[in-house]
Amino acid sequence: MAPPSHCHGVHHNGTAAVPVETETVPPLLGSRLLDAEEFRRQGHQVVDFIADYYASMEDYPVHPNVTPGFLRRQLPSDAPSRPKPDAFAAALRDVHDLILPGVTHWQSPRHFAHFPASSSTVGALGEALAAGINVVPFTWAASPAATELEMVVVDWLGKALHLPRGLLFCGGGGGTLLGTSCEAILCAIVAARERKLAEIGSRRIEDLVVYCSDQTHFAVRKAARIAGIHRDNCREIATCLEGMFALSPADLQAAMQADVDAGLVPLFLCATVGTTQTTAVDPIRELCAVAATHGVWVHVDAAYAGSALVCPEFRHVLDGAEAVDTFSMNAHKWLLANNDCCALWARKPSLLTAALGTEQEYILKSAAADGHDDVVDYKDWSMTLTRRFRSLKLWLVLRCYGVEGLRDHVRAHVGMAASFENMVRTDARFEVVVPRHFALVCFRLLSPEKLGGEKTANELNRRLLEEVNATSSGPYMSSAMVGGNYMLRCAVGSTLTEERNVREAWKVVQDRAASLLRKMEITCSVLA
Amino acid sequence: MAPPSHCHGVHHNGTAAVPVETETVPPLLGSRLLDAEEFRRQGHQVVDFIADYYASMEDYPVHPNVTPGFLRRQLPSDAPSRPKPDAFAAALRDVHDLILPGVTHWQSPRHFAHFPASSSTVGALGEALAAGINVVPFTWAASPAATELEMVVVDWLGKALHLPRGLLFCGGGGGTLLGTSCEAILCAIVAARERKLAEIGSRRIEDLVVYCSDQTHFAVRKAARIAGIHRDNCREIATCLEGMFALSPADLQAAMQADVDAGLVPLFLCATVGTTQTTAVDPIRELCAVAATHGVWVHVDAAYAGSALVCPEFRHVLDGAEAVDTFSMNAHKWLLANNDCCALWARKPSLLTAALGTEQEYILKSAAADGHDDVVDYKDWSMTLTRRFRSLKLWLVLRCYGVEGLRDHVRAHVGMAASFENMVRTDARFEVVVPRHFALVCFRLLSPEKLGGEKTANELNRRLLEEVNATSSGPYMSSAMVGGNYMLRCAVGSTLTEERNVREAWKVVQDRAASLLRKMEITCSVLA
Incomplete structure (x- = not known):
């Protein structure tokens, strides 16, 4: 398994190792790998495959009756070397015969578990379209329309959900589209952490405390842990049936005061609108008031119930949300935007970019973008640099369903x-x-x-x-x-x-x- | 804007606020939103749209000549209320007339910027298929075939890339598919941090130091910062043209020793195979030897060049990789798996799950899964809980292109x-x-x-x-x-x-x- 000696030390030699000479360039393959007509032919097969799946959805048991290893045992242990030309049709048959019988059918009308992963024709096709166009809008310049569509659609969505204007671009805040609530909460905690440590002039992350209720999704504890908050410094305040499992502002105040008395530093509160277990709703206004007395960042996680805010009759659960720092919801849960699509809004996006931003020479800045306040480089808003063109899907959903x-x-x-x-x-x-x-x-x-x-x-x-x-x-x-x-x-x-x-x-x-x-x-x- | 008073206090009342009575259930919409025949009709439109885009790719300037705000000015400031029935066709026209002229055409044959975001017919259709099936495989039980296909395909890919067997499931390690290298590096740093702090019995994240070169992608500094490593504790060791911009093991050793002498704790090294600026290759074997003397976790970031490892003539850049803790590469960069698809492998996946894992009652565990060592719950391997069915795309690419x-x-x-x-x-x-x-x-x-x-x-x-x-x-x-x-x-x-x-x-x-x-x-x- 030793490499050929002429390939050794590519990083030590003064000249390049050129394993493939120009004379031996193999047949060009681009036209076969991304040929318009082949895409059309295979694409129509895939569309029919998915349509047939939807048409036969009710025939599948929602949850497969399989045991661990069932699929691994049926597949070869190595990728093929030179597949036959009809490999795609054969692969689609495998998807039908081997894979579909082994998935949990989240789109089944009888799927009542967890929370929904709501699909729509337009949501699925928005994903397909984005995958086909396949741009990487990490900066405005890297794909201007993708960035601007994201800015437009987060404002559209925020207005449709009756969010406070201060969270929207049109009100001085702004939003972005991420994959999941975990990412959104992590971004918020890191922004809060950087602000707080700067404020108190400390590097001691071990002093910082995060608050939530015993009903809050594990995503918060996971994000806090990733951000370096010690497991012992995540207060899961107990809730009860009598209080409808909502977080009590008085209990929060007591917990924060106890931490302050112990020399710790209250950092971050995650309030939930629609908890995972029972869809409990934390009282935002009262919790924000408590948080404010301790200079604590408030994030609202409305992963599931955020979609319901599209209905005015649910708007009241947002009472007091003008004071929150960040807000997130998953449009892929109940708002017809296929997985994944988490919207995060911030009242002060500059706090996100201060914590997560960068500049690098190799990221080409468009001269056109210089000096324009309305240029957003979304790579600085979240934890990833590479990102998908998610706004296309969400825009299509809002545009077509209204x-x-x-x-x-x-x-x-x-x-x-x-x-x-x-x-x-x-x-x-x-x-x-x-x-x-x-x-x-x-x-x-x-x-x-x-x-x-x-x-x-x-x-x-x-x-x-x-x-x-x-x-x-x-x-x-x-x-x-x-x-x-x-x-x-x-x-x-x-x-x-x-x-x-x-x-x-x-x-x-x-x-x-x-x-x-x-x-x-x-x-x-x-x-x- | 005050909510109707009867909706107030949903979380304070002892009884549920039921804004919509059963008598007033509106017309059921599911059949319109996810109708097989409508999907077929609109899906064929989308396939033709993408195929036409590929066919006309050369007609587009790679980078649009637009100024900031060009698209925001052309779109309404609110989502439509009740779109007309032909909204989808109109939206596709907008994609053609407004959006495509404003994107950077990463699939253009004249796109030579950054690194490629390589598309293929099968990669794009794999995304479409996954979006159509739309499952959420956060645990094995939540979609068994999706989890198992991921286990199979990361081994397929790892073998195809000539990775050390110790990183693969078949060799006692294992891999997973994430969105981006930032995520992969973050997971690795957090796992390293938890192990190190436990080892030295400390909570002081501010003592930990991360190492890379001045050529390492910003993703490492970003991930380190998110994980709580202080900006001052990220050593970007200088490289030079004479050394082909590779990280020098001697310089690394000197930096680590200086930190130890200063009372700091070396934590993590990111070595790069194919840096972003010049595709420099860090000498893995020698760097691992230095890292080992300080108990430092070694991650290899092969985001771009990892794809080249499919060719035996490049295998030598992996010399010594048996000793690395984690390894990641982006199959969406140069391996025909459309955005996004980052593969992360770990020699000891238990260190990832120890840092990132959880158990929750509301996540239904399949009785069938209990006691089986080969049940993987991928939610515990990374920073997110919700995840996409990425393995379908990568499997199709390997299956069909070989x-x-x-x-x-x-x-x-x-x-x-x-x-x-x-x-x-x-x-x-x-x-x-x-x-x-x-x-x-x-x-x-x-x-x-x-x-x-x-x-x-x-x-x-x-x-x-x-x-x-x-x-x-x-x-x-x-x-x-x-x-x-x-x-x-x-x-x-x-x-x-x-x-x-x-x-x-x-x-x-x-x-x-x-x-x-x-x-x-x-x-x-x-x-x-």
């Missing part, structure tokens, strides 16, 4: 979730554990006293979820453990979900519950 | 760059500043003595680049400033580039140089 169309979409799901909630409420064997805010219903089966009552409730519901998810052609749900209670989560949000899917899902839950209770009663009576 | 096809592709560009280099060398007015390693040629116009010689050389070359890039239907190049010398960079790598494009590019450079020299001589003679 704000009213997005409202219809969100309201349809909210309505279906309300139906599901009502059905749960009318069955005395169940309870809705946490009142529904958006389109997630958290519920559980009550354990009859003779089966052990509260003591066995969690185990009962664990088994219920397992049985529901094991039902062929049934719904696929996930779970939450909140306040010691294990509950099932029914998150309505798949684009294809219709009222009938929700009714059928409830029917499966009822049937499985009845069967489970019967089995357990028999076991109990045998044991007794 | 390892030999990728070699042809890389060698074709290396051959064209060798041609360009030879042309520069045969013109006495120019010099090749740094011998070529891969497919980047760094060159500059020599400034005649009567024009000021060395003193004016940088200014002369700045103007030359400006004029070259301003040439309609000419090439688009970028620049580097290395060792005080401003130079032009001609990076051959666009999939569509052919030998004739390289010849024509050189012709434009020669013409512009001649014209520039003439103009300057006239100016000089007038002034004299």
